[in-house]
């Protein structure tokens with residue numbers, strides 16, 4: 294226990310802990326919307342597409358101001374590329390016979406491929422500070438700096454403010470886009486707003502868990518939270534709490550264990566939370582449903598035995 | 603009952619054509635709804651009845667034509683128009699209760715930022731009561747029967763306090779109790795001067811339930827008061843390629 298307190302009072306550990314907790318909460322909460330709209334894979338597309346934005350922003354910043362490694366610039370690039378990838382997928386759906394899942398795969402391949410290509414260019418070109426970029430691919434929570442933390446907090450705050458301001462519109466639109474359109478909350482406006490909000494929540498997690506595992510932060514807390522609650526309000530708050538909890542536990546575990554990367558540990562904790570929720574949640578959990586079925590069978594057997602022959 | 607002839611139409615569509623991609627579904631439809639009636643839209647499956655409602659409400663962009671409600675374009679009067687879709691295409695596993703769904707009917711009038719207050723909550727409870735769902739207010743919507751779902755969506759349209767309601771097959775596949783409750787609400791609404799347009803799948807009950815009718819099959823075959831318009835001849839023309847004789851026996 295003392296060792297744990299010692300850890301938390303350590304400056305670097307505190308920065309990492311705070312960063313990953315913010316990311317866990319915000320991407321868990323916003324992930325609920327992606328999950329409920331059956332667009333969880335959007336998180337995967339956005340996190341992969343972000344690489345293109347990060348690489349492009351790095352190159353542009355290097356050429357313009359001489360050094361490319363500014364967190365704000367990189368994450369703005371990531372967000373722009375994330376939004377662009379969604380727009381691209383929507384365009385493909387509208388102007389072809391390809392369905393959404395196909396369009397998302399195309400968008401992912403195109404943007405991620407572009408990102409890898411630019412990374413190669415960066416590797417071979419005359420750029421300084423380029424080694425830091427790999428953190429966004431595999432995640433390196435331990436490398437989170439004060440500057441990173443500020444940008445993460447800024448993006449998270451913007452995403453949360455968007456969520457609170459547009460709460461009822463997002464809720465109505467996610468549940469029934471037809472009524473939303475009818476009463477005047479046009480999909481043309483609500484859809485991009487909601488997606489930008491989700492994109493902000495996704496790109497801040499790249500340095501914590503990396504772009505490959507980021508989708509887990511979007512899907513897992515939401516699917517666990519869905520098991521326990523009966524309202525959207527409850528689900529979003531609980532998903533945020535699960536995300537934050539996994540981030541704290543995962544970060545501490547990886548620090549205690551020493552040379553273990555944080556992202557994968559957080560994802561393992563998330564998986565455990567999901568497993569417990571799927572099994573043991575009241576009403577919706579597998580155990581509760583099994584017990585209910587058994588009670589029903591016993592009840593029907595009892596009543597059929599009670600019937601006069 | 604008011605005789606609607608001569609009154610200004612509450613909904614008027616002129617030369618409305620609608621297509622999905624390249625398939626033209628509705629061709630130059632002229633459609634008009636007089637105030638204060640329950641109007642049936644009747645036609646075979648795939649006739650374009652749901653498509654007509656969606657096009658009127660601006661949910662589908664028309665290829666050509668104009669639509670006006672109360673003499674105005676839809677966007678100026680959207681608060682006065684309610685819609686109950688055909689088996690609402692929502693996610694029934696969405697984490698929300700019946701009460702919550704009904705309360706969503708007030709979101710439109712509230713605007714983007716205002717929160718529902720006492721007035722909106724009271725209206726929601728009243729709508730639940732009118733549709734006989736008070737005891738189910740706390741249920742998850744996924745735990746409702748088909749008829750109860752239909753009533754919940756009717757209740758959601760009721761809190762909007764519209765003047766004109768569009769209902770897409772509200773009686774299809776619902777239990778007797780729900781059917782009774784829905785019809786009672788509809789008659790009640792007409793009584794208080796509202797207008798209802800209902801897509802109706804069962805021609806044998808049109809005379810009994812409605813006072814105005816439009817017969818539709820990719821275009822309007824006939825439209826007017828039930829007594830004149832809903833003739834054997836017109837119905838046969840609407841269902842031209844369908845086996846009509848068996849049920850028509852019950853109508854005439």
Ligand SMILES: Nc1ncnc2c1ncn2[C@@H]1O[C@H](COP(=O)(O)OP(=O)(O)O)[C@@H](O)[C@H]1O
Nearest residue numbers: 622625627645646647648649650651652653654
């Ligand atoms: N989203 C859609 N895309 C393409 N065709 C559609 C779509 N919806 C309906 N249709 C076609 O349009 C025609 C009319 O459909 P609809 O308006 O639902 O008929 P109804 O409600 O009268 O049964 C049908 O042939 C149907 O197959």
Ligand SMILES: [Mg+2]
Nearest residue numbers: 651652653688
């Ligand atoms: Mg239909």
